[in-house]
Amino acid sequence: MEWLFFLLPIAALSGWIVARSHYKKHPILTSQPVSADYFKGLNYLLNEQPDKAIDVFIHLLEVNSETIETHLTLANLFRKKGESERAIRIHQNLIARPTLTTAQRDQILIELGLDYMHAGVLDRAEQLFLELLDKASPSPQAIEQLLRIYQQEKEWLKAIEMAKKLYAERRTEMGPLIAQFYCELAVQNSNVSDSEIMSLIKSAQYYDHNCVRTALLEANIHIANSKHRKALKSLDRIEQHDPLYLPEALPLMLTCYKSINKPTVFEAQLKSILTRHPNMTAARLMLTSIIQQQHGTQAAQDYLYEQLQRFPSVEGLDKLINLGDQANPSLVPLIKGISEKLKRRGHRYSCKQCGFSGKSMHWQCPGCKQWSTVKPTEIHLSTLESLLESHHE
Secondary structure (H helix, E strand, O other): OHHHHHHHHHHHHHHHHHHHHHHHHOHHHOOOOOOHHHHHHHHHHHOOOHHHHHHHHHHHOOOOOOOHHHHHHHHHHHHHOOOHHHHHHHHHHHHOOOOOOHHHHHHHHHHHHHHHHHHOOHHHHHHHHHHHHOOOOOOHHHHHHHHHHHHHOOOHHHHHHHHHHHHOOOHHHHHHHHHHHHHHHHHHOOOOOHHHHHHHHHHHHHHOOOOHHHHHHHHHHHHHOOOHHHHHHHHHHHHHHOHHHHHHHHHHHHHHHHHOOOHHHHHHHHHHHHHHOOOOHHHHHHHHHHHHHHHOHHHHHHHHHHHHHHOOEHHHHHHHHHHOOOOOOOHHHHHHHHHHHHHHHOOOEEEOOOOOEEOOOOOEOOOOOOEOOEEEOOOEHHHHHHHHHHHHO
């Protein structure tokens, strides 16, 4: 029945266009009845046989300058409903017509490419869009679709090439995107020399000075080469770029400070971070571990207990239990079990664009496919009720 509501207006419009075109060419025949096939198609619709009705209406539609838009509308409808093969058939039928203008042909090629993309035939779609790129004035739509294809296929060099074609007019949008592609290349080519990877990182930084990922990649290279002070300089940039990513940097900072034997400096830095970002649970837990190592378990327990009064979090509760007296045979294991379950059920990362959430870091959101929108998050007590409800379902 859903098709009926979509196709009735198209059928009516198609019939009107055919009749109008016909009468223009043959005004003396205006008293002639509308084609019997038209009523045959309507009858199929009314009897809930949309497939047969569609074939009739496609056959009825004469391809000319007045009916191209109707064909395109019908084909797009097929594609949206998952009928890619029919959409392809209509667009192929259109593209074979010799009377098309250049603009019409280009638009139909784009639509046909979208059909192939929807059907998962990416190589055919790529060929069509590349054909459009050979023109004197390449279609921005073709470049955008190639950009989508190359991201999906993880062809980062080709993705960079397409994004650069759009960069001049869309710097704010394309700059961060190109930076992420260079970072992907750096990760993909981890077996090449450090200088080559650093070159890719520099290219990423050129297109996005605030790219957090470049700082993390750079720090990892320095750590691998025992250049821990250089790594710390790289990591220090992250707070300036986007402090929400600091939890990703903290384990690397811990590694560096341990290697240069400066735990007290790290302790002071963590306290400074918490002054600027008091709700950052990851920094508070890291500081608790440092206090435990430097001043003992009791000092760490006292610090965290006092902090949880002001900044409650599930992770903090779990840490406090691990630091506390385990002598109670029933109470502590019970609380510990609950806190661990809640922690497992919580998501450490969420997308600020579409709300996707998960337990691991994604630089490209699996939900909305946007870059750098997934950020570390924390489970605060305000979320306990919803987590408990999901536990009971």
